[in-house]
Amino acid sequence: MTNSNHPPKSEASRLNALHRYQIIGTPPEASFNRLATLAAQIFDLPMCTISFFGEDEVYFKASIGFGDPTLTSDKESLCNNLVVDDGVKVVNDVFSLPELANNIHKVGFYAGAPLFSDNGYRIGALCVMGYEARAFDETKQQILLGLADVVMDLVTLRLATDHLLKENENITADNAGLIDYQHQIAEANSNLEILQDNFEMLFEHAPMAIGIISGDDNIIIQANKKLLEILEKDADFIGEPFDAVVPELEEQDLLKLIAKLRETGMPQHGQEVKLLVWVEDHLKSLYINITLQFTKDLETGAKNIMFMLADTTEYVISKQLNQEANVVLMSAIEAGGMGYTVVEFATGKMISNDQFKQNYGYEVNEEFDYSDLFDAMLPKYRQMIKKSVQDAIENNGVYKAEYEVKWKDGSIHWISAFGKPRYDVHGRASHIIGLNKIIEKAS
Numbered sequence: 001m002t003n004s005n006h007p008p009k010s011e012a013s014r015l016n017a018l019h020r021y022q023i024i025g026t027p028p029e030a031s032f033n034r035l036a037t038l039a040a041q042i043f044d045l046p047m048c049t050i051s052f053f054g055e056d057e058v059y060f061k062a063s064i065g066f067g068d069p070t071l072t073s074d075k076e077s078l079c080n081n082l083v084v085d086d087g088v089k090v091v092n093d094v095f096s097l098p099e100l101a102n103n104i105h106k107v108g109f110y111a112g113a114p115l116f117s118d119n120g121y122r123i124g125a126l127c128v129m130g131y132e133a134r135a136f137d138e139t140k141q142q143i144l145l146g147l148a149d150v151v152m153d154l155v156t157l158r159l160a161t162d163h164l165l166k167e168n169e170n171i172t173a174d175n176a177g178l179i180d181y182q183h184q185i186a187e188a189n190s191n192l193e194i195l196q197d198n199f200e201m202l203f204e205h206a207p208m209a210i211g212i213i214s215g216d217d218n219i220i221i222q223a224n225k226k227l228l229e230i231l232e233k234d235a236d237f238i239g240e241p242f243d244a245v246v247p248e249l250e251e252q253d254l255l256k257l258i259a260k261l262r263e264t265g266m267p268q269h270g271q272e273v274k275l276l277v278w279v280e281d282h283l284k285s286l287y288i289n290i291t292l293q294f295t296k297d298l299e300t301g302a303k304n305i306m307f308m309l310a311d312t313t314e315y316v317i318s319k320q321l322n323q324e325a326n327v328v329l330m331s332a333i334e335a336g337g338m339g340y341t342v343v344e345f346a347t348g349k350m351i352s353n354d355q356f357k358q359n360y361g362y363e364v365n366e367e368f369d370y371s372d373l374f375d376a377m378l379p380k381y382r383q384m385i386k387k388s389v390q391d392a393i394e395n396n397g398v399y400k401a402e403y404e405v406k407w408k409d410g411s412i413h414w415i416s417a418f419g420k421p422r423y424d425v426h427g428r429a430s431h432i433i434g435l436n437k438i439i440e441k442a443s
Contacts (some may be wrong), residue, residue, distance in 0.1 A: 017117035036062035052124035093133035113148035218242035267293035361407025
């Protein structure tokens with residue numbers, strides 16, 4: 001089977017570039033797993049893979065969210081099928097693509113950055129994935145490209161380290177070349193320091209707020225710029241006890257998540273969690289989405305807790321205000337004797353209040369759908385109304401009309417109606433929200 005992402009004339013050269021790194025078929029390594037885990041945490045996504053494209057198969061050097069790294073058929077790899085350009089490939093809604101909608105891992109969002117050899121061949125990909133559609137802006141794409149560069153730095157460093165180990169064996173055997181070996185070790189250490197600097201830069205400037213507290217006494221060990229900004233703290237905040245910022249109150253759901261993490265050892269997630277934090281001498285309320293998991297200090301081996309949070313305060317408050325406004329609006333509609341409905345175009349399913357049904361001569365306990373509405377309408381109005389609704393859909397406008405309906409008792413009534421289409425994420429009209437009222441017309 002030939003890898004379809006590479007022209008046949010360049011496939012041999014591409015495979016030579018890949019095999020030079022001596023990574024195909026090697027076992028999992030902690031450094032690659034840590035990098036994949038960090039990538040998933042930065043973008044708050046459950047899945048991340050670091051893969052390399054062989055001649056017939058795709059080799060996973062790291063696989064977060066899929067279980068142990070496995071060898072997968074070329075045709076089953078989203079990364080190899082999608083990462084075909086030099087930039088980041090983003091599929092905001094995988095389920096909208098027929099050829100990918102039934103992927104075996106139920107991936108709903110995908111973003112992948114290519115991995116290039118030092119001579120420019122595309123040899124693999126760094127991919128992050130989620131189960132639901134989502135946005136992935138230019139800033140996040142640039143961060144993903146930066147992480148892909150870090151992956152190749154690690155691959156190159158790994159190769160250099162392997163070479164150094166082999167060289168060390170030769171030196172031990174014949175006690176020659178010691179000075180050159182020392183120079184290479186110094187260069188490898190320098191590369192390792194650069195790699196560490198890259199990790200620290202990604203931590204500090206990640207778009208997500210990230211912090212680390214000690215696993216035993218909850219001392220704040222690290223906090224990036226975004227976290228300090230959300231908590232309204234400066235760098236002196238680091239080294240303080242966690243309860244100096246997040247008081248130990250019964251209603252603190254974050255503390256419950258930390259306790260559950262310690263109890264189960266499993267990562268914990270919270271959506272729209274209310275958080276009370278000390279800001280100067282008063283408590284401030286925040287709403288956050290948060291993920292917590294254990295992490296190990298590479299120098300001491302200590303087991304600490306890493307948390308990543310996004311401030312959703314404005315969104316939650318806005319949602320609450322919208323819900324309250326909807327209650328007021330529905331009360332006003334009921335008080336005005338108006339009918340209210342929401343119609344789903346695909347199914348004709350209609351949700352309406354009692355007054356809406358009564359305006360068409362139906363009892364409140366009777367079934368009533370979109371086809372019933374048109375059946376009650378006098379035939380001479382039906383085409384005109386359908387055209388008015390279609391015009392509103394095409395122009396994102398408001399549908400308005402007056403027409404006669406015939407009730408089941410044979411009586412004729414005039415209705416004044418108007419409505420506004422709603423659209424899905426693909427710009428297709430999915431629903432219409434409508435209001436109507438019985439009116440009197442001059443004979």
